Amino acid sequence: MDILVYGTINSVSLALMGLGFAMVYGISRVPNFAHGALYIICGFVTWTLFQKAGLPYVLSIFLSLCVNGLLGMFMYRFILIRVRGMNISEIICSYAIGLAILEGLRWGGFRGMTNTLPVFMEGSFMLGGVPVDYHRLFLVVIGLLLLAGLWVFTHFTKLGLALQGMAQDEQAALMLGIDSDFMAMLAMGFGAVLAGIAAILILPLGNIVVESGYNVLIMSIAVCIVGGLGSWMGAFFAAFIIGFAQILTVVFIGSHFQMVVALMAIILTLILKPSGLFGRQKELEERV
Amino acid sequence: MSTQELRKERIDRGIKVRSDGLYALMSWREMAYLTLPRFILIAGMLSLPVFMPGVYWQRVISIVCIYAILALSFDFLAHFVGLVSLGGAFFIGTGGYIAGILNSYFGVPPILTVPLAAIIGGVVCTILLFPCLPLKGVYFAIVTLMYPLFMARIIEAFDIFGGTDGITGIDSFSSAFVEQYLIVAMLLIFVFGIRRMVNTDMGLIFTAVMDNDQAVKASGISITKYKSLAVFIASAMGCMAGACLTHIYMWTGISQFALDFSILPIAATVIGGSGTLVGPLLGCLILVPVSELLRDFGTLRIVFYASLLVGFILFKSEGLMVFGQRKYEQFERWKGI
Numbered sequence: 001m002d003i004l005v006y007g008t009i010n011s012v013s014l015a016l017m018g019l020g021f022a023m024v025y026g027i028s029r030v031p032n033f034a035h036g037a038l039y040i041i042c043g044f045v046t047w048t049l050f051q052k053a054g055l056p057y058v059l060s061i062f063l064s065l066c067v068n069g070l071l072g073m074f075m076y077r078f079i080l081i082r083v084r085g086m087n088i089s090e091i092i093c094s095y096a097i098g099l100a101i102l103e104g105l106r107w108g109g110f111r112g113m114t115n116t117l118p119v120f121m122e123g124s125f126m127l128g129g130v131p132v133d134y135h136r137l138f139l140v141v142i143g144l145l146l147l148a149g150l151w152v153f154t155h156f157t158k159l160g161l162a163l164q165g166m167a168q169d170e171q172a173a174l175m176l177g178i179d180s181d182f183m184a185m186l187a188m189g190f191g192a193v194l195a196g197i198a199a200i201l202i203l204p205l206g207n208i209v210v211e212s213g214y215n216v217l218i219m220s221i222a223v224c225i226v227g228g229l230g231s232w233m234g235a236f237f238a239a240f241i242i243g244f245a246q247i248l249t250v251v252f253i254g255s256h257f258q259m260v261v262a263l264m265a266i267i268l269t270l271i272l273k274p275s276g277l278f279g280r281q282k283e284l285e286e287r288v
Numbered sequence: 289m290s291t292q293e294l295r296k297e298r299i300d301r302g303i304k305v306r307s308d309g310l311y312a313l314m315s316w317r318e319m320a321y322l323t324l325p326r327f328i329l330i331a332g333m334l335s336l337p338v339f340m341p342g343v344y345w346q347r348v349i350s351i352v353c354i355y356a357i358l359a360l361s362f363d364f365l366a367h368f369v370g371l372v373s374l375g376g377a378f379f380i381g382t383g384g385y386i387a388g389i390l391n392s393y394f395g396v397p398p399i400l401t402v403p404l405a406a407i408i409g410g411v412v413c414t415i416l417l418f419p420c421l422p423l424k425g426v427y428f429a430i431v432t433l434m435y436p437l438f439m440a441r442i443i444e445a446f447d448i449f450g451g452t453d454g455i456t457g458i459d460s461f462s463s464a465f466v467e468q469y470l471i472v473a474m475l476l477i478f479v480f481g482i483r484r485m486v487n488t489d490m491g492l493i494f495t496a497v498m499d500n501d502q503a504v505k506a507s508g509i510s511i512t513k514y515k516s517l518a519v520f521i522a523s524a525m526g527c528m529a530g531a532c533l534t535h536i537y538m539w540t541g542i543s544q545f546a547l548d549f550s551i552l553p554i555a556a557t558v559i560g561g562s563g564t565l566v567g568p569l570l571g572c573l574i575l576v577p578v579s580e581l582l583r584d585f586g587t588l589r590i591v592f593y594a595s596l597l598v599g600f601i602l603f604k605s606e607g608l609m610v611f612g613q614r615k616y617e618q619f620e621r622w623k624g625i
Contacts (some may be wrong), residue, residue, distance in 0.1 A: 031430070079598060082602050087425045088366065091374070092597065097594070218434070218437065227428065258512070259441045260445055267420075267431060270431045271420060272431075
């Protein structure tokens with residue numbers, strides 16, 4: 001039973017991490033290697049606003065999400081737009097930005113175990129004999145709601161349909177009057193906001209440490225690769241596969257191997273089925 | 289007159305044109321024009337350790353050369369074979385561990401471990417990367433980025449080869465002179481060797497694999513064979529650099545799989561000029577000493593070179609070497625339209 005409960009929680013948090021990455025890649029074809037940095041910076045901004053400036057928790061969360069979204073959009077508008085379409089430069093550029101942010105935060109004395117965010121609601125309840133915090137319940141519920149919301153957004157709103165159109169065929173979208181650069185900028189902003197939401201939901205469970213930025217990046221890449229880059233549903237299912245695999249390894253083999261599972265998943269997926277679980281044939285041609 | 293009515297014109301210098309073919313041999317000036325840059329490179333690299341004040345800066349030069357070899361292997365793989373490998377740390381780590389194991393478990397002297405590490409490491413890396421060779425672009429980059437992390441986690445999880453402490457008590461090189469010049473000589477040999485190789489028939493196939501692998505396949509040439517050959521060459525260089533690093537620090541550990549070894553050579557290649565093979569060396573000569581000078585600022589130096597990297601990619605993506613080469617070979621003037 002605890003495998004089931006904690007596996008689900010772990011999977012949903014992985015899905016949350018990976019969602020932003022999948023979204024940005026799916027729409028603008030930019031592998032956003034600064035994803036982990038955006039995740040950490042959102043936690044940091046929330047912490048500063050809440051603990052240092054003394055704003056209410058909800059307001060500081062809202063503000064930091066706005067800041068994160070703007071940061072993502074700026075990053076696209078002023079930096080990534082210039083290298084768009086050049087694979088190597090995109091990776092190097094976004095990775096360098098992420099590195100600069102993370103190491104800058106570390107230099108700014110933002111390390112150690114001192115920085116924590118409060119949970120939304122204290123206490124826990126029993127679920128089939130397993131104690132579960134209310135916060136973890138929130139995480140799962142909000143994660144699933146977010147996913148459903150995104151699905152509705154991309155299928156039933158004009159903006160969402162425009163984004164989806166761009167993901168399918170950029171040239172055709174341009175012909176139908178969708179401004180691809182603007183949409184890609186928006187996608188980057190949404191991706192950053194999603195990273196921020198993931199941070200705000202997951203970070204209260206532990207400390208805000210800079211190193212976890214790298215882990216978040218790896219996990220989100222793992223989720224997206226296994227699910228098929230650019231496919232959101234794939235990312236969601238992959239999150240469940242990796243999430244349960246991780247919990248099973250922790251229970252039966254040892255917690256050292258948790259990260260090995262994710263990396264193994266990436267390598268094996270790329271070797272055996274490069275287009276991922278839900279990748280389409282078109283993507284396969286690009287890869288191999 | 290506003291600038292809109294002008295255009296910039298670039299014309300090859302007369303001496304460049306005259307020294308293009310065999311006729312360069314007819315005049316000392318033309319020969320000097322051709323050999324001077326190479327001579328400056330060789331003489332400069334050989335005399336650099338002599339001019340360095342103190343052991344500390346001499347060691348910095350060795351580190352520069354190690355990074356330069358790694359950057360050279362990145363440049364070769366990325367711009368002559370089309371495989372963007374973000375896993376420089378994978379090569380360094382594998383080479384370092386092989387040298388460490390050979391030296392401390394089997395007592396092989398450093399002078400043998402370095403070439404052995406290059407060959408065994410090259411084979412090991414090629415075998416491990418072999419399944420990923422069909423991948424292209426972003427996917428190869430991501431999978432190679434994961435390899436060093438994966439190796440580090442494996443060593444940590446299984447607690448093999450000294451686990452998190454690494455292998456200590458490895459022999460150093462027999463003297464400071466050997467330590468200095470072995471690496472410098474290796475670097476020079478690699479730079480000129482790779483330059484020569486990319487102009488041979490094999491180099492032509494490598495470039496063809498990058499440009500259009502289907503066409504290569506259609507010509508009846510096995511892409512996999514050539515890709516794995518290229519990976520072997522690049523990883524052997526990287527492993528050799530890793531082995532030298534192990535012997536310099538007399539230690540090998542999982543920090544040799546750290547991301548530093550992946551990102552700094554790439555930064556150096558971008559700054560120095562990608563696709564020039566000498567550019568990475570130039571980039572390392574700038575980046576590594578600067579990052580040593582900034583050591584007091586801690587992780588701020590990573591911020592510094594990451595921003596430098598972004599700046600160069602955005603505003604000067606050709607790199608210093610291409611820029612310098614253009615200035616050496618061509619002159620520019622504004623011309624009315």
